[in-house]
Amino acid sequence: KAGVTQTPRYLIKTRGQQVTLSCSPISGHRSVSWYQQTPGQGLQFLFEYFSETQRNKGNFPGRFSGRQFSNSRSEMNVSTLELGDSALYLCASSLGAGTGGEQYFGPGTRLTVT
Amino acid sequence: AQSVTQLGSHVSVSEGALVLLRCNYSSSVPPYLFWYVQYPNQGLQLLLKYTTGATLVKGINGFEAEFKKSETSFHLTKPSAHMSDAAEYFCAVSEGFAGAQKLVFGQGTRLTINP
Numbered sequence: 001k002a003g004v005t006q007t008p009r010y011l012i013k014t015r016g017q018q019v020t021l022s023c024s025p026i027s028g029h030r031s032v033s034w035y036q037q038t039p040g041q042g043l044q045f046l047f048e049y050f051s052e053t054q055r056n057k058g059n060f061p062g063r064f065s066g067r068q069f070s071n072s073r074s075e076m077n078v079s080t081l082e083l084g085d086s087a088l089y090l091c092a093s094s095l096g097a098g099t100g101g102e103q104y105f106g107p108g109t110r111l112t113v114t
Numbered sequence: 115a116q117s118v119t120q121l122g123s124h125v126s127v128s129e130g131a132l133v134l135l136r137c138n139y140s141s142s143v144p145p146y147l148f149w150y151v152q153y154p155n156q157g158l159q160l161l162l163k164y165t166t167g168a169t170l171v172k173g174i175n176g177f178e179a180e181f182k183k184s185e186t187s188f189h190l191t192k193p194s195a196h197m198s199d200a201a202e203y204f205c206a207v208s209e210g211f212a213g214a215q216k217l218v219f220g221q222g223t224r225l226t227i228n229p
Contacts, residue, residue, distance in 0.1 A: 004157070031215050043204065043219040056216045090157055094215055102148075103217060105157035 001027060004093050004106035012112045018079040021109045023091030025072050031055075031096030032074040033103060034066060037088040046089075049074055050096045078111075086113045116141045116207050120220035128228045133177075133192040135223045137205030140186065147188045148206040148217065149179055158204065164188065175199070200227045 005024045013019050025032050033056075034046040045058040049068035066076040072093075078085055088110050092103035121136040139145055146165050150158040162173025169181040179190045188205060202224045206217040 033215050033217070035217075035219075042221045043206075043217075045216050045218070048215045050215070058216070092158075092217075096215065102160065102163055103215065104160065105150075107155075107157045 004091055004104055006089075006091050006106040006109050008109060009107065010110050010112075012114065013081050014114055015081055015083060017081050018077060019081060019111060020075055020077045021089055021091075021111070023074045023076075023093075023106060025074070025091075025093030026104055029093035029095055029104075030072055031094045031103075032068055032072065033092045033094075034074070034076050035090045035092065036060075037090060037108070038086075043090070046076065081113045083113050086111060116145070116218045118205050118207050118218055118220035120203075120205050120223050122223055123221060124224050124226065126226040126228060127195050129197055130194050133190070133195045133199065133225065135190040135203050135205075135225065137179075137188045137190065137220060138186050139188060139205070139207045141207055146208045147179075147181060148208070149173065149177070149188075149190050150204045150206060150219075152202045152204065152222075154201075161190070161203075195225075195227050197227050197229065200225055 007022045031050045033048040037043045048056040052068045063079045068074045088108045090108045092105045094103045117140045119138045148163045149161040152158050161177050162171045164171045164181045172178045177192045202222045204222050205220040208217050
């Protein structure tokens, strides 16, 4: 079974631009979560989608948004990029219900904002 | 609110020695606990998890962890370190009810193996 895939793997953007990252979960998984990883703040939860609905949300500004499609694929968008948004963005998928929260992570998208 | 504290941002051991990575958690509800490993330029790989039942949990690559409720700890151990164990390790907690998918991570422990 294929793992979680994320595209693109690397991205360089300029301050003020917006960016969209994509995540394809493991087949059959209905929950997709997004995390931001930075050297200073570590791993922080952004949001989780289950059956196309946002079910949990972390403490990030409204510039960070996401969505999930009927095939469980998910995208996250960051508008008006800031230098501090430079990070590794990780997507994780899980069955989403009654599974003990076990999540499987993709390789991440490394975003650099200049 | 849930939180995780990993004691020691860097741990160095000799090849063949015991690996002990410490994790303490705070949770107001029965927790689900996890250890993940991250190799350079990769995502996180699940090593093991505790949900309910047996408090000693065995994972992949010879790692195991013991859930101690009285100490709010979930330390990760491996009897004999291998060079391939060099990586960053993260302890995480999620709310212990079905469907809760938000993981709260510790700051990570970078494990170095000396030949």
